[in-house]
Amino acid sequence: MEQQEKIHDLIGVGVGPFNLSLAALLDQIDEVEALFFEQQQTFDWHPGMLIEGTKMQVPFIADLVTMADPTNPYSFLNYISKNERMYQFYFLQRLDIPRREYNDYCQWVARQLESCRFGKRVTNLHHKKDSHDYFEVEVTDIDSGQVQWLRTKNLIMGTGSVPNLPSSFQDVSGEGVFHTADFLPNQERCRNAESITVVGSGQSAAETFRELLKEQRECGYRLDWITRSSGFESMEESKLSLEHFSPDYVNYFYQLPQEQKDQIFATQGLYYKGISNHTINDIYNLLYEYSVGREELNVGLRVLSEVKDIHRKTDGGYALECFHNEQKESFTHESDLVIAATGYKPNVPDFVHHLADFLQWDEQGRYKVTADYRLVKNEETSNEIYVHSGISHTHGVGSTNLGLSIHRNKVIINHLVGREVFPMNEKNIFQTFSV
Numbered sequence: 001m002e003q004q005e006k007i008h009d010l011i012g013v014g015v016g017p018f019n020l021s022l023a024a025l026l027d028q029i030d031e032v033e034a035l036f037f038e039q040q041q042t043f044d045w046h047p048g049m050l051i052e053g054t055k056m057q058v059p060f061i062a063d064l065v066t067m068a069d070p071t072n073p074y075s076f077l078n079y080i081s082k083n084e085r086m087y088q089f090y091f092l093q094r095l096d097i098p099r100r101e102y103n104d105y106c107q108w109v110a111r112q113l114e115s116c117r118f119g120k121r122v123t124n125l126h127h128k129k130d131s132h133d134y135f136e137v138e139v140t141d142i143d144s145g146q147v148q149w150l151r152t153k154n155l156i157m158g159t160g161s162v163p164n165l166p167s168s169f170q171d172v173s174g175e176g177v178f179h180t181a182d183f184l185p186n187q188e189r190c191r192n193a194e195s196i197t198v199v200g201s202g203q204s205a206a207e208t209f210r211e212l213l214k215e216q217r218e219c220g221y222r223l224d225w226i227t228r229s230s231g232f233e234s235m236e237e238s239k240l241s242l243e244h245f246s247p248d249y250v251n252y253f254y255q256l257p258q259e260q261k262d263q264i265f266a267t268q269g270l271y272y273k274g275i276s277n278h279t280i281n282d283i284y285n286l287l288y289e290y291s292v293g294r295e296e297l298n299v300g301l302r303v304l305s306e307v308k309d310i311h312r313k314t315d316g317g318y319a320l321e322c323f324h325n326e327q328k329e330s331f332t333h334e335s336d337l338v339i340a341a342t343g344y345k346p347n348v349p350d351f352v353h354h355l356a357d358f359l360q361w362d363e364q365g366r367y368k369v370t371a372d373y374r375l376v377k378n379e380e381t382s383n384e385i386y387v388h389s390g391i392s393h394t395h396g397v398g399s400t401n402l403g404l405s406i407h408r409n410k411v412i413i414n415h416l417v418g419r420e421v422f423p424m425n426e427k428n429i430f431q432t433f434s435v
């Protein structure tokens with residue numbers, strides 16, 4: 001075990017787009033010396049869902065740096081320029097870049113940043129009060145298992161989210177039941193399956209279903225799509241609705257009482273959970289084409305049907321015990337493979353709960369967060385834990401939206417440095433949310 005005496009200014013936990021953006025912005029600022037640790041061996045953004053043809057749901061302007069500083073060398077346009085693709089990008093005439101290109105861009109940035117260390121998991125954390133106050137951070141090397149203890153004044157949690165599997169899926173998860181996050185590594189198995197069922201009706205469900213539908217006739221499998229929702233609902237994508245993903249709405253939402261925030265957030269699912277219109281159109285167009293000449297479709301789409309339980313059949317495949325939410329009737333659906341498009345949940349590492357006495361928690365056991373993204377502490381200390389993840393209860397619907405990551409990083413950097421490195425605009429949108 002290695003112990004270091006040096007006290008860093010900032011240690012970042014996780015290198016997803018949010019902390020990568022912070023690392024890229026800090027790289028241009030001398031005042032903060034930071035290190036970021038990522039457990040994966042390289043930057044890789046939701047690799048199981050980098051399906052060809054999928055695109056970003058935010059314009060490329062929401063890259064890692066541009067909205068804070070368009071002259072920053074880690075901008076998307078500089079990536080395009082350095083890769084000698086400027087004319088191709090110009091003629092492409094699109095704001096919504098392919099998801100695979102966003103990943104490649106982030107990898108290009110990550111490779112250049114000295115501060116980002118890969119293959120290292122943050123495994124524990126203590127707050128210490130010696131001659132100085134600091135956090136002691138345990139970092140474990142994934143390959144060697146070697147443990148290092150580092151000291152830092154501040155911490156930033158960018159641990160993102162992890163796939164959410166309902167309990168009924170957990171018992172059978174493995175071979176033939178997997179989450180959309182693992183879709184691409186399982187695509188070949190899908191091609192050889194007799195029947196496949198996608199459960200859920202968000203964007204990942206739709207993208208997976210569309211990909212399977214494209215190959216359905218060639219591969220010959222039966223394809224089903226089941227959701228408990230009343231429809232395959234489209235995401236709210238009008239320009240004025242998108243203004244909910246602005247600093248102005250975050251500021252408005254933040255000051256509401258917690259109970260009201262929970263109520264409002266519960267009604268905002270279609271701002272971020274529905275399906276993009278273009279994906280629904282692609283699916284409908286394919287279904288329409290396939291049905292030309294009154295051809296029998298070996299495809300089923302079912303709404304209002306909740307999967308209550310899944311068990312493995314003795315002769316192979318799975319039986320899904322379903323319940324129709326309006327007709328109040330149970331039925332069984334059988335499938336060779338089952339793909340759970342059941343979303344993601346915030347990833348709050350266990351070691352945060354080791355700081356139970358150091359931090360303040362709300363009645364539902366969630367940490368409390370200040371408006372400028374610091375965990376609320378019980379102790380008087382200048383050491384801060386900034387957070388990107390698990391803040392939808394305090395900062396609302398835009399918490400995981402990439403278009404807001406720069407704003408959040410500007411706020412965090414201004415607080416960290418103690419001066420206005422990045423000016424903040426009061427008014428950014430056309431509508432007003434407060435009185």
Ligand SMILES: Cc1cc2nc3c(=O)[nH]c(=O)nc-3n(C[C@H](O)[C@H](O)[C@H](O)COP(=O)(O)OP(=O)(O)OC[C@H]3O[C@@H](n4cnc5c(N)ncnc54)[C@H](O)[C@@H]3O)c2cc1C
Nearest residue numbers: 014016017018038039049056057121122159160161401402
């Ligand atoms: C398929 C998909 C597509 C999406 N597309 C969009 C989009 O187009 N637009 C949009 O606005 N949002 C999108 N989102 C939502 C959101 O922007 C992403 O989930 C985004 O990845 C969040 O970034 P992050 O940095 O918070 O976390 P993540 O990308 O989840 O990264 C967190 C990282 O932390 C690491 N980590 C966790 N714990 C530790 C630890 N203890 N030590 C070291 N490392 C650790 C993880 O390995 C991971 O790499 C999408 C989400 C998904 C699932």
